[in-house]
Amino acid sequence: MARLIVVSNRVATPTETKGSAGGLAVGVFGALKDAGGVWFGWSGDVVSETVANAGPTLVQEGAVTFATVGLTKKDYDQYYRGFSNATLWPVFHYRNDLARYERDEYAGYRRVNAWLAHKLIKLIEPDDIIWVHDYHLIPFAEALRGEGVRNRIGFFLHIPFPSPQVLQTIPPHDELVKSLCCYDLLGFQTRNDQQAFHDYVAREAHGVVRELGLKHRQDKQDNHSEHEGEIEAYGRKLRTGVYRIGVFPDEIAEQAARYESRQHVLDLKQSLEGRKLIMSVDRLDYSKGLVERFHAFEQLLEHSPEWRGKVTLVQIAPPTRSDVASYKVIREELEREAGRINGRYSGLDYTPIRYLSQQYDRWKLMSLFRESQIGYVTPLHDGMNLVAKEYVAAQNPDDPGVLVLSIFAGAAAELSGALLVNPHDAAGMSEALERALSMPLAERKARYETNMEALRHNDLGVWRDRFLSDLASVPQPR
Numbered sequence: 001m002a003r004l005i006v007v008s009n010r011v012a013t014p015t016e017t018k019g020s021a022g023g024l025a026v027g028v029f030g031a032l033k034d035a036g037g038v039w040f041g042w043s044g045d046v047v048s049e050t051v052a053n054a055g056p057t058l059v060q061e062g063a064v065t066f067a068t069v070g071l072t073k074k075d076y077d078q079y080y081r082g083f084s085n086a087t088l089w090p091v092f093h094y095r096n097d098l099a100r101y102e103r104d105e106y107a108g109y110r111r112v113n114a115w116l117a118h119k120l121i122k123l124i125e126p127d128d129i130i131w132v133h134d135y136h137l138i139p140f141a142e143a144l145r146g147e148g149v150r151n152r153i154g155f156f157l158h159i160p161f162p163s164p165q166v167l168q169t170i171p172p173h174d175e176l177v178k179s180l181c182c183y184d185l186l187g188f189q190t191r192n193d194q195q196a197f198h199d200y201v202a203r204e205a206h207g208v209v210r211e212l213g214l215k216h217r218q219d220k221q222d223n224h225s226e227h228e229g230e231i232e233a234y235g236r237k238l239r240t241g242v243y244r245i246g247v248f249p250d251e252i253a254e255q256a257a258r259y260e261s262r263q264h265v266l267d268l269k270q271s272l273e274g275r276k277l278i279m280s281v282d283r284l285d286y287s288k289g290l291v292e293r294f295h296a297f298e299q300l301l302e303h304s305p306e307w308r309g310k311v312t313l314v315q316i317a318p319p320t321r322s323d324v325a326s327y328k329v330i331r332e333e334l335e336r337e338a339g340r341i342n343g344r345y346s347g348l349d350y351t352p353i354r355y356l357s358q359q360y361d362r363w364k365l366m367s368l369f370r371e372s373q374i375g376y377v378t379p380l381h382d383g384m385n386l387v388a389k390e391y392v393a394a395q396n397p398d399d400p401g402v403l404v405l406s407i408f409a410g411a412a413a414e415l416s417g418a419l420l421v422n423p424h425d426a427a428g429m430s431e432a433l434e435r436a437l438s439m440p441l442a443e444r445k446a447r448y449e450t451n452m453e454a455l456r457h458n459d460l461g462v463w464r465d466r467f468l469s470d471l472a473s474v475p476q477p478r
Helices: 023-035 073-092 103-121 140-146 173-180 191-203 249-258 263-272 290-303 325-345 362-371 386-393 426-438 441-457 460-472
Strands: 004-010 037-046 057-061 064-071 129-133 152-156 185-188 208-218 223-233 236-242 276-281 311-316 353-356 374-377 402-406 419-421
Touching (some): 037 073, 129 140, 129 460, 185 191, 185 460, 191 208, 191 223, 249 362, 249 441, 263 362, 276 290, 290 325, 325 353, 362 386, 386 402, 386 441
Parallel strands (some): 004 037, 004 129, 037 064, 152 185, 402 419
Antiparallel strands (some): 057 064
């Protein structure tokens, strides 16, 4: 039986895979445990050149080998902080205005990908299947092919793929797409993302795109159909597909219920004093629409004064990439807006927005979701947004909350029971919040059941198994 090699920018520790890890870590670790194999990537440490070149650090956990390397300061600055997060991330999220392109950072991005590929080669066996994750590693397969690797290699993009016109704002856009075509299977979160890639290949690379339409298959839940395609470009043939990453909803429901009586939940209930709760959890990032979210909540308090003192928004936004300038700006703006709105509507015993810029354990968040009347998930652009799915799964079936969800989150295509909103329309979001706060129990239950059916139909295991099955069926490269 072929082993699986997972390659991601960061590798979850063995401890994280057993508890607080997110969707990617839970999904791929499950596959690794079943097939046996290697999880390879950056340790998260910035180290000296001597340590970085010493070779991967190997930790064995059952059938899984965790193989990690450190990055030098130069590599961290150019590969991670530079091209990955100052160029690719904003452009792929349609924020060209925040993007920066530097040739030396792009050179560093490709250099680190080649260096990582070289480090992995000694761990690869002839029949291994290699599954590479996300935008940090677009050139990874090309680097492996350059070293003679002929294994099947798949790539899954966890963020949106931009339209050709937007992608072209990155000067080496053609080189990036050529690198993607070195994979055997490309997975996208949504049909729109897949179509954007196909459009680029057809228009700019003059490649051949065959739209295979909907492929009907029997998966472990039910009949399931997704768009697939075949590409011929840059002298290679490859396949593309739509694979919607999910969660394990029943596991989340069980854990949320188990944590319901914990002290942190009791403390929150007591502090709310009977007020309704809107929960919002995101990484601190300009793609999440946090400021727009605050403005819509402000409009609710302004135009529906009957809700003043009766509803509280809790926004949890732990800082990320704090050494990237644009993230410092969004943090300062969010703190300023929260303070301004609270100054306008607070009372001696009431604070409308509780803004918490700290990390919380995943299961603690699930229990807080369960206690809230609204899940407020309104990114400006997102690949999938698993928080939306986690919120639904964590609800009490007898008294579920309502999900208010951006139309620009990939999850919107599945969660038809949510109240869908445009995050650029503050008035529309405000109206959706008011509707959710006033929604009768029967309608809340019906919407919850619709969403849960979708989550169970396409859970994390289906996503993982479909991608790996499709990758294993690709002909072995020659």
